[in-house]
Amino acid sequence: MENQRNVILAIGLMALVLFGWPYALEFFYPARPATIEDAVEAPRPGLKNSNAVPDTGTAPKVIRERKAVIAGSARVPIDAPRVAGSINLTGARLDDLVLKDYREKLDKNSDLVHLFSPAGTGDQYFAQFGWIGEGVTVPTSQTVWTANGSKLTQKTPVTLSWTNPAGQRFEITYAIDANYLITVTQRFVNTGPAPAIVRPLGLINRTSANADPSTWTVRNGPLGVFDDVADFDVHYDDLDENPKKLVEYTGNIDWLGFTDHYWLSALIPAPDTKGQMAGNFRALGGKLYQSELLFDTTVVAPGRQIETKSMLFAGAKETELLDDYVDAKNIKLLDRAVDWGWFIWFEKPIFKLLNWLFEQVGNFGVAIILLTIIIRGLMFPIAQKQFASMAQMRAVQPKMKALQERYKDDKQKLQQEMMELYRKEKVNPLAGCLPMFLQIPVFFALYKVLLLAIEMRHQPFALWIKDLSAPDPLTPVNLFGLLPFDPPSMIAIGVLPIILGVTMWLQFKLNPAPMDPVQQQVFSIMPWVLMFVMAPFAAGLQLYWAMSNVLTIAQQKWLYSRHPQLKELAAKEAAEKAAKADGKGKA
Known part of the structure; x- marks a missing residue:
């Protein structure tokens, strides 16, 4: 449950940074004084009107x-x-x-x-x-x-x-x-x-x-x-x-x-x-x-x-x-x-790496895929720790439930006992969301690079993707162009956003199901909501996220083999869920 909450928190923070950061900057860093309210400079000696409009x-x-x-x-x-x-x-x-x-x-x-x-x-x-x-x-x-x-x-x-x-x-x-x-x-x-x-x-x-x-x-x-x-x-x-x-x-x-x-x-x-x-x-x-x-x-x-x-x-x-x-x-x-904004210190290195990869392979789509592989590779040790933390958290779930039952009327004591349990079991409840937090600046930097850098303008990838700086143009809403109309951008879901939504759904399916029914509902609809949210964005950004999801799925498969307790728990939860659904059906 803690890990699922961390994921929700991380995604929420990503959206907050992506969509709210510029407004925060305007609030905390207001405009410099020398703007339109400034007085016009007095005429300089020698010219009667040095501020006359040049002809x-x-x-x-x-x-x-x-x-x-x-x-x-x-x-x-x-x-x-x-x-x-x-x-x-x-x-x-x-x-x-x-x-x-x-x-x-x-x-x-x-x-x-x-x-x-x-x-x-x-x-x-x-x-x-x-x-x-x-x-x-x-x-x-x-x-x-x-x-x-x-x-x-x-x-x-x-x-x-x-x-x-x-x-x-x-x-x-x-x-x-x-x-x-x-x-x-x-x-x-x-x-x-x-x-x-x-x-x-x-x-x-x-x-x-x-x-x-x-x-x-x-x-x-x-x-x-x-x-x-x-x-x-x-x-x-x-x-x-x-x-x-x-x-x-x-x-x-x-x-x-x-x-x-x-x-x-x-x-x-x-x-x-x-x-x-x-x-x-x-x-x-x-x-x-x-x-x-x-x-x-x-x-x-x-x-x-x-x-x-x-x-x-x-x-x-x-x-x-x-x-x-x-x-x-x-x-x-x-x-x-x-x-570039305030993240220039991180965005320009991402651009330089992406541009260097493009120079090596000659295709920006392939360069984005290689960039994704590099980023996931650099974060792989952290992902290992994340899954180890997930395994530890799942292992102490019975003890946590027992504490919750014992101290359900004393929240302060419950928090103290849970901290003590984490210390004894050497569990870090925040370790599971660290990779997601690290993805936030990478995601935002790539978003700005694809949006701003003219080097990405009109760069093709493959097949129908002719411009990675523009949204995916192919959508099933008009039967992939067979129907003679252009759907509104709100519903013009391209193939890449659909792939993004499916891969995110598969990624969530690999995680142990949250025990809270509300969280289960959130995770069941989140991939499809993000599919619509991402549809108007640059195809290059969609390609990055979808590729990142694919690598994450492969990573999870491999790490499950290294942490069998997680795999067993996931199988057990799936069996319990199926049995529960079957019981409801018979009733």
């Missing part, structure tokens, strides 16, 4: 097709190892960026992921670099720039230049690496007769119409790292509801931008400019939002120039790549763009 132009009222907008403007092509697209010479905008390694859908013929799209399209999303100035004519969103190269590649940077009517020159140099990092150098040369006041900036402008929604497990939307702390507390709705439509950060800006489930765009100051800028999140209305990186205002004397360097990350949130940028480029906490 991004007005998007056309009529939404236009992406291809038509791109074709109708002069551009510099981008052809890097992992991205393609173009730079719009009007406004010097990076507003056309395609990720070569990822497709929108599972179908191999579907479109590549378009991360950036021009203003005026349904998926408006672009980056722009420029200046705010006083006493100087600065380029605007309508400025047409001149390029010194025909194509931006990993080996050939491109410099855009524009000279204002006073002869003062502005330059923006774009250089891209082998992945998703673009280095931006902004240069202002004051060839005029008087000092000029300028403030370099970079911005990312996007619509929320195509943004991934935030959930209790995955944070999407405005995101940044400020003073070495990742701020997950600003949402699109917060910016809309804020009277100032603005959240500003000062001090040490590590990076800021927008994150979706698998994609990230981030403005990153060069390491030697830390502490010399401000960062904003801004609502522009009409579901348009902006993240802004503003450098300090500088007075540039005649005949002098200033140069500012920053970086733009625009691409997939690949875990190892983000880690590499943290180390190689000194971009602090860029890996937090993946919302």
